[in-house]
Amino acid sequence: MSRPLITRQPLPASSKVYHSVADHPDIRVPLRSIALSNGEHVTVYDSSGPYTDPTADIDLSAGLPPLRANWIAGRGDTELYPARPPRAADDGGSGAVPGRVESLQRQPRRAVAGANVSQMHYARRGIVTPEMEFIALRENQRCSAAWQAEIETGERRRRLQGDARGARIPAIITPEFVRREVAEGRAIIPANINHPELEPMIIGRNFLVKVNANIGNSAVTSSIDEEVDKLVWATRWGADTVMDLSTGRNIHTTRDYILRNAPVPIGTVPIYQALEKVGGIAEDLNWEVFRDTLVEQAEQGVDYFTIHAGVRLAFVPMTADRVTGIVSRGGSIMAKWCIAHHQESFLYTHFEEICEIMKAYDVSFSLGDGLRPGSLADANDEAQFAELKTLGELTTIAWQHDVQTMIEGPGHVPMHMIEENMTQQLEHCHEAPFYTLGPLTTDIAPGYDHITSGIGAAMIGWFGCAMLCYVTPKEHLGLPDRDDVKAGMIAYRIAAHAADVAKGHPGARYRDDLLSQARFDFRWQDQFNLSLDPDTAIRYHDATLPKDSAKVAHFCSMCGPKFCSMQITREVRDYAREGMARKSAEFRALGSEIYVREVD
């Protein structure tokens, strides 16, 4: 395989910093430090991994360093064992199979007999793992004492509190808080013991809202190179987890490359690969081939599995009168299997056996919404909520095994029906984290579904959704390329941040305030550098005012140099503060001008 062209340079004015606590020198939490022109530094959450650290030595054919290896081995409850032997069908399709890449193979690890290595299991036994310590530091993200003091006081605190809608987010996240949230099932830490490269992160309503990016090839297009590039690119723009939804050729090998090079948790939908193994015939699927696929992927290090175990035989006819039927791929496979056999889904009947595999590797459940609506017309219907209640029952079973679990949600939902999704999910699924695809709030804008769904994502994020699965502009039209991945990511980072602000997350609003302050002070570079996408902000500014002098000018191209409301406001402010009557005379005596000096 040729080396993919990945993007590595840090974002403008940014450098990678690592935070640690005194007694855990091996817990090094990466943050992005943005240098402001006034000498301040701002640290923000950083999902981009070692790629944006210029000192890191990156070799995609060797993978990232296994930063969690000692933590996992040190717990003494796992063993190395001979991997499941490779099979010809593992790479799917009938085309050329590149074969395993030796340098990316690791000997897999699993729990010793009788052990449970899930973060939930540790949490419930009162153990604070290094992963939990890491996450606590990471979630606090900005360590400014001034900021902490500010949010504790007065009017500002009132405004920053937001409307948490039932979330309970503390001002400071402690390792113990992380442990408790995981123990109680309100949050998950997707972290397969065979994916030691990942930087631990958490998904839960009482933490920052997270964003997932889908990548993966299809039978029509895309290559391994492209997918690894999309992985790195997506994390650069803030992907907290990445799902590899490949259904085409080289399905196993693509996953090897992705996992070994992924600083974020990787999710998959194992039924896709299982279907490939039976030649695409849904009714030829069975528990054995599915089980084999779970073990294969767990050994590779997949951190969460989407499993559509809630698509029960009895629910299938409920979709018959829908406008768009069953739009989930996994859901339609299982629906077809159920009716072909006139039997209950093997995912449902074997659910406890699945739990046994999950806990041996610490793979988390992402219980799939196979009956999610594919159009506004089908939103919140009987089929959807019947499945959701089943997912709640399955959550209870998973938790009996201490297996971490989140719940997938829709899809296409008009605005006025979004909140019901969240309230029903909280009620039926016992506060397990919710993970939704959008939802799209209208069906009429293919080409812009990052926006139609960004609206719904922001709202449901505010209402309590823990992770938002991005939608790219290509949704419904084609496979996303690099530009689409970025467009989807930025739209969803906006949605997640808007949700964090509305919930009153104490670590959210400071960045808005810093950027607004920079804007008001005409610190153009700071405005760019504090933004979600400095490259685009700079490019747009330069489209009308390309000169460097304009970046220090007290005006912009909207109003031009002669007229600026920001400039006027500064005069008004000085005036108002010094007392209106006295200042008035002085002001006029000076013959003050609205025009400011033109910079050229």
Added chain:
Amino acid sequence: MSRPLITRQPLPASSKVYHSVADHPDIRVPLRSIALSNGEHVTVYDSSGPYTDPTADIDLSAGLPPLRANWIAGRGDTELYPARPPRAADDGGSGAVPGRVESLQRQPRRAVAGANVSQMHYARRGIVTPEMEFIALRENQRCSAAWQAEIETGERRRRLQGDARGARIPAIITPEFVRREVAEGRAIIPANINHPELEPMIIGRNFLVKVNANIGNSAVTSSIDEEVDKLVWATRWGADTVMDLSTGRNIHTTRDYILRNAPVPIGTVPIYQALEKVGGIAEDLNWEVFRDTLVEQAEQGVDYFTIHAGVRLAFVPMTADRVTGIVSRGGSIMAKWCIAHHQESFLYTHFEEICEIMKAYDVSFSLGDGLRPGSLADANDEAQFAELKTLGELTTIAWQHDVQTMIEGPGHVPMHMIEENMTQQLEHCHEAPFYTLGPLTTDIAPGYDHITSGIGAAMIGWFGCAMLCYVTPKEHLGLPDRDDVKAGMIAYRIAAHAADVAKGHPGARYRDDLLSQARFDFRWQDQFNLSLDPDTAIRYHDATLPKDSAKVAHFCSMCGPKFCSMQITREVRDYAREGMARKSAEFRALGSEIYVREVD
């Protein structure tokens, strides 16, 4: 002036149709008819004017035909009179002034002495004007009896009802309903008697949510050609009104070109031009120069004026501790004037005289929110709501003169504080239509503020905002070009439509359902043609599957030809409908395949 390169061809598969009623042959309501591949035609609201009618003869240097001329003259309450003489300062700045363009001059018309020619005045006297008849037909937009029958029945009706949040939208809009809404101040019809070219439209909570596009040059950039092109381009993508916010050179002449070629109402902020006339010195402004500017623009045909009469002297100090002070240009000019003179705003003290001008031409008020927040930190503060209450008082005065009035709103507001804006506006402003700029739900994404604000716009539209002022990707960074105008428009058409759907507007959801049905039926061309931006949808699809055969294929590039959940669902549906047990045997006997035939 060279002829601008405007875009005229109809959207794909679309043709212009005109609807009339029997007794009003001169009321010809334009709609866009989209031809579907199954032989059906769908009509949708069309703001693009004669430009997209291939039979229309367009000459930008002569302007559009004055379709309302006979209606206005026929009312017998207006007179032609000699226009205010042109002055050198009218075109602003110190640069070259092109002078008046003879072919675009019309002799102005005004109310005869003692008359009031506002649509509100007619409405209150029980008169249904041709404009109201036009609007009723236009708002109903789709005249399918089948659709009307469908929404009247059962479960579907329940789902389509939405959550109106206090709006009362009838299934069929009648001229009498339009009249009543205007009479009671809940809706306005911006339609200056000197802008007979416009196709009447309405802004009110009980009608379709509207979108405004801002255009206009600045001292730094842009030309008349570009602005006329942006006008036509914005209406092509759904602008219901356009504001000309020019502050640069040729300010009067640019407005001439825009008005004479505008099929939609045009709004302005007259204080911008008044400030140019006094050389940019805010404290040199006075009632006389402002009044002169109002008359000048009313004679040209401006349909609504943003007037910042709510920025009162006492409110200015309330902004002193804000993060971003006063960000409205008009607001900052008036704040500066007030403190420089230590006097109450002349817009406030002369408000009734302004009303006298408005009713002589039927110019509508858009009462400006000069103290709107410019950052999340300043949202919903004392200054903002003090001004809003004042706007409510001014609304009452305007209504005493039967002058149509809407209220401008923010700005930058976190999601959890949006609803309060709407409820306060409804309470203080007596249900006068609300017209907001976004609001932006986070400050951290310059370059993407069409998205940050599209989220807020969709929400406040659902809550009852009648018109949404678009924000383009260039907001805060530069003057929007053609691409930015389109990006802003599409984002806001999404927001407005999502709001209509959530409110349960009876004419909204059918398009989502038609598009989703087309998607489910693999009618790719219909899916493109029913979308808000067919050009982009086609381009994105063709990026991965450019062949024509792919447009009739029962698959797409996301899953490829071998695997398609939509195809599977169709099989499931057939099965479920025919009874599960019997069908199961038959299904398996046929050896059904998930794979569908590959198209090449």
